[in-house]
Each structure stands twice: as C-alpha cells, then as structure tokens.
Amino acid sequence: MAVIGSGLSEFVTDETATAKKAAVLDEVLHQATPPEVVESALRVVGRDRLALVSSFGTESAALLKVMADVDPTIPVIFLDTGWLFEETLSYRNTLIERLGLRDVRSVKPLEETLQRQDADKELWFSDPDACCRIRKVEPLKRALAPFDAWISGRKRFQGGLRAAMPVVEADGDRLKFNPFATISPAEIEAIYAAAELPWHPLVASGFRSVGCMPCTSRTLPGEDARGGRWRGRSKTECGIHTVTPA
Structure with missing residues (x-):
C-alpha cells in the first residue's frame, strides 16, 4: 500500500468540503498500515497543521512509537485533567524520554x-x-485551534461507538486520522514486544483502559477493553470523540 502522494494531496484542498476530503482519504487508506496513515496525514495536512492526541494510557505507547518512527516532532497533545492517576503522569514522562518525543503539550482545564x-x-x-x-x-x-487535522489512537476492537469507525473521518472542519482503527490486540502486543516498550504501570493490576481516577475501574473478565470506564453508567465516551472541538 503506497502512501498518499502529492497528486492526491493537491486534490484534497481547503476548497473541498471536509466530509468529502475524509471520504476520499478513507477510501484510499482503509487498508493502510498505521505508519502509512501517519505518513499520509503529514503529506496531506503538513507538519505544522497536524497533531496527535494521546492519553498516555494502557496502549498509547504503540501509536506513539509508530508516530515517532515517522516524525518525532509531530505535536502530541496530552489532556491533564487534574484527576489522572500518578502512574499515568509518570508513564507520560517515561515515554517522552524513551521515544524521543519532542513536542508534548500538556493541556489543563482553565482554573477559573x-x-x-x-x-x-x-x-x-x-x-x-x-x-x-x-x-x-x-x-x-483550545489545544486543537492551530491545527487542521489530528490523529487519535482509537481502535474498533474497543467496542461501543468505536466498533465501526473509519480510518479517516470528518471532525467538524478538521480531519481525524485513526491509524489503529483496524489493528488487533495481538498486533499492538507485537509492537510493544518488537520495540521493548514498557506497559502502563496499571496494566499489571487489571486495568485495560485508564482514564481519570474517579471514573476508572479494573476491567472484569469477559468485558471489552473499556468496560471499566464509567462503570454503572450508560456513559461510554468522554466526549472528545463525539463532540466536535470546533
């Protein structure tokens, strides 16, 4: 699968509706490998207009590794909510050093x-x-204001609203690239093994998905990977993937 070249990059212009851009890109990239998706995003959008959003959660190192191998200077946005586990903050620092990430932006809610x-x-x-x-x-x-597109780490196998996500989608007037949409848990484990990446410290304690402390619990046998998030509520998403950050 070839990475998108300059021809399609020129076709997908600002004058083309974002939804049409996303449809064209998704058609081309629906079977692309994660590195090919990241490389294509760079070609289409440009380094200065592309960011990756990462929770530095239980599987985040795999996508960050793929991105770093393509271009470690791509900005990484990390939402420091004020309710994160200390293990997550420590893991963020470990991966920044381990992967040579050069532009990680920790964004906090406004104090007022x-x-x-x-x-x-x-x-x-x-x-x-x-x-x-x-x-x-x-x-x-606020963090995405300077960017025309962003990269997420969502996977279809996580279930719920994510089960049918495209590789490229429209997010308001931005493009959203999902390089890991079609990846399997085994493929993620293979990335960790090949690069000898450290797992999030809470994985060993039974957490398969980690968010904010009050709303995260261990995943039970038979549950999907995000079963421990907002346990006992109908809520399954925080909103950043369901509410357009215009």
Missing part, C-alpha cells in the same frame, strides 16, 4: 472554569458529562 463549575470537585459524580466537558472537551478545543 474549575472554580466556577467544580469548586467542590464532585462534578465527576453528579454530572460526569459536564466534568468531561470542562476537563477534556474544552481544553482540547
């Missing part, structure tokens, strides 16, 4: 917003959607 809407730090319990909005969705909106 927290004081106004979550002064008692109980919003995660009373209204988790609102909590995610002020701690994730709104900070990501």
Whole structure:
C-alpha cells in the first residue's frame, strides 16, 4: 500500500468540503498500515497543521512509537485533567524520554472554569458529562485551534461507538486520522514486544483502559477493553470523540 502522494494531496484542498476530503482519504487508506496513515496525514495536512492526541494510557505507547518512527516532532497533545492517576503522569514522562518525543503539550482545564463549575470537585459524580466537558472537551478545543487535522489512537476492537469507525473521518472542519482503527490486540502486543516498550504501570493490576481516577475501574473478565470506564453508567465516551472541538 503506497502512501498518499502529492497528486492526491493537491486534490484534497481547503476548497473541498471536509466530509468529502475524509471520504476520499478513507477510501484510499482503509487498508493502510498505521505508519502509512501517519505518513499520509503529514503529506496531506503538513507538519505544522497536524497533531496527535494521546492519553498516555494502557496502549498509547504503540501509536506513539509508530508516530515517532515517522516524525518525532509531530505535536502530541496530552489532556491533564487534574484527576489522572500518578502512574499515568509518570508513564507520560517515561515515554517522552524513551521515544524521543519532542513536542508534548500538556493541556489543563482553565482554573477559573474549575472554580466556577467544580469548586467542590464532585462534578465527576453528579454530572460526569459536564466534568468531561470542562476537563477534556474544552481544553482540547483550545489545544486543537492551530491545527487542521489530528490523529487519535482509537481502535474498533474497543467496542461501543468505536466498533465501526473509519480510518479517516470528518471532525467538524478538521480531519481525524485513526491509524489503529483496524489493528488487533495481538498486533499492538507485537509492537510493544518488537520495540521493548514498557506497559502502563496499571496494566499489571487489571486495568485495560485508564482514564481519570474517579471514573476508572479494573476491567472484569469477559468485558471489552473499556468496560471499566464509567462503570454503572450508560456513559461510554468522554466526549472528545463525539463532540466536535470546533
């Protein structure tokens, strides 16, 4: 599978509707390897207009490794919500050094917003959607403002709303590239093994997906990878992949 060349890059222009751009790119890249998707995103969008959003979670090192091998200077946006496990913050620092990531931007919610809407730090319990909005969705909106496209680490095997995701999709007026959309758990493990990547420290304790502390629990046998997120609620996504950060 060849990486998108200059011909298609010229066809996919700012004058073309984002949805049409995404459809064209998804048709070309639906069987592409993760490195090919990242390389194509660079060619189509340009280094200065592309960012990768990473939680530095349980499987994040695999995509970060793929990206670093293509271009370690691609900006990486990390949402530091104020509720993250200390193990996640430590893991972020480990991977930055291990993979030679050169532009990791830790983005936090605005302090005035927290004081106004979550002064008692109980919003995660009373209204988790609102909590995610002020701690994730709104900070990501600010962080993505300079960019025309972003890369996510979602996979179809994670289930839920992710089960049928395309490799490239429209996200408002931005493109979103999902290089790992079609990857399998075995392929992720192979990336870790080949590069001798460290796993997130909480994986050994039974966490298959890690988000904020109050809303993350261990995954139970038979559950999908994200079964431990927002346990006991109908909520399955924080909002950054379902609410367009315009």
